Amino acid sequence: MLAGIGAFVIPWTTLPRYWGQKAEYLLGEPPVKLYLPSDMGQNSKKPSPEVLAKKAIEDIRVLCNPDMQGRRAGTAGETRTLVYLQEQLEALQLKAYGNDHYWQMFSIPPTEERIINNRALFRPDESDNLRIPAANILAGLPGRNREEAIILSAHLDHLGIYKGKLCPGANDNASGVGCVLEVMRRLVKESAQGTRPYPNIVAAFWSAEEMGFLGSKYFVKKPTIPLSQIKAVVNLDTVGNGQKKDFILWETGDSPLTNKVKEAMLKNGAEIELAGGQGNNSDQSSFIGTGVPAVTILSKDWLWKNHTPEDNISLINEEKLETACNVLYDVVKKIAF
Numbered sequence: 196m197l198a199g200i201g202a203f204v205i206p207w208t209t210l211p212r213y214w215g216q217k218a219e220y221l222l223g224e225p226p227v228k229l230y231l232p233s234d235m236g237q238n239s240k241k242p243s244p245e246v247l248a249k250k251a252i253e254d255i256r257v258l259c260n261p262d263m264q265g266r267r268a269g270t271a272g273e274t275r276t277l278v279y280l281q282e283q284l285e286a287l288q289l290k291a292y293g294n295d296h297y298w299q300m301f302s303i304p305p306t307e308e309r310i311i312n313n314r315a316l317f318r319p320d321e322s323d324n325l326r327i328p329a330a331n332i333l334a335g336l337p338g339r340n341r342e343e344a345i346i347l348s349a350h351l352d353h354l355g356i357y358k359g360k361l362c363p364g365a366n367d368n369a370s371g372v373g374c375v376l377e378v379m380r381r382l383v384k385e386s387a388q389g390t391r392p393y394p395n396i397v398a399a400f401w402s403a404e405e406m407g408f409l410g411s412k413y414f415v416k417k418p419t420i421p422l423s424q425i426k427a428v429v430n431l432d433t434v435g436n437g438q439k440k441d442f443i444l445w446e447t448g449d450s451p452l453t454n455k456v457k458e459a460m461l462k463n464g465a466e467i468e469l470a471g472g473q474g475n476n477s478d479q480s481s482f483i484g485t486g487v488p489a490v491t492i493l494s495k496d497w498l499w500k501n502h503t504p505e506d507n508i509s510l511i512n513e514e515k516l517e518t519a520c521n522v523l524y525d526v527v528k529k530i531a532f
């Protein structure tokens with residue numbers, strides 16, 4: 196496995212050279228320091244009470260740390276993010292649902308950078324033959340029926356260092372990642388006490404969402420869980436800012452899942468608006484046409500400071516974040532128990 200990680204990490208060294216031709220700011224600094232796991236998959240310790248009590252805000256703080264370099268897909272910052280997530284999932288002793296233990300490796304094309312309506316965006320440069328390694332991470336809590344799964348997902352990547360400025364992406368989408376982790380911890384704790392879900396509950400962290408949902412698209416193309424077994428995908432994207440009760444929902448089509456999310460919102464005193472993305476979208480869109488019901492939950496004010504360096508930890512409303520966690524938890528309770 197370590198050899199696998201090594202093979203994955205080494206090609207990154209070509210990346211600054213390539214992008215350096217276009218953009219000097221990616222050359223040299225910040226220095227790259229790689230963390231490699233010491234006991235991948237070998238951890239036999241029971242999850243400690245401290246691990247199980249960890250909150251989403253703690254994950255957000257780590258993911259926004261300058262060490263993570265803004266989590267751009269295909270960079271060392273993404274590698275660090277993947278390793279951090281792997282450590283969190285391993286600490287919960289979750290089952291691997293990737294194709295290489297927790298990881299699902301794929302490659303992405305180089306991207307062009309654009310500023311549109313004051314937001315920094317990427318577009319893949321399909322004309323270039325170079326491909327850059329990236330990875331999704333999937334790990335789950337086995338249910339009583341191993342032939343069914345529901346996926347709780349969030350994209351792990353963000354913009355990285357854009358126009359020379361670090362974009363920490365606290366709301367987009369450290370907030371979604373933190374919520375999925377917190378809910379998985381709650382479910383693992385309950386499972387240890389004997390309350391087990393019916394289907395497998397799988398946490399999926401997609402990479403390269405910012406480059407056109409490339410991680411989730413790759414999963415749909417090469418699923419590590421048969422799509423016929425996936426009963427729902429609940430995706431969280433930018434759920435930590437704005438008013439405590441205001442959310443919106445993007446969906447792949449009318450489904451009972453939408454009603455369950457609405458019920459969970461109501462239970463938590465929150466309101467949800469069904470809204471089109473007005474040209475914006477998230478990873479639920481990759482599941483259109485697959486027959487898998489998929490929704491993305493967002494803060495109503497998700498566009499506020501989105502894709503700017505100001506999307507930092509100060510943007511996070513901790514009460515809002517807690518509501519998002521509780522909603523996700525209640526959705527799981529409604530559809531998986």
Ligand SMILES: [Zn+2]
Binds near residue numbers: 367405502
């Ligand atoms: Zn984004």
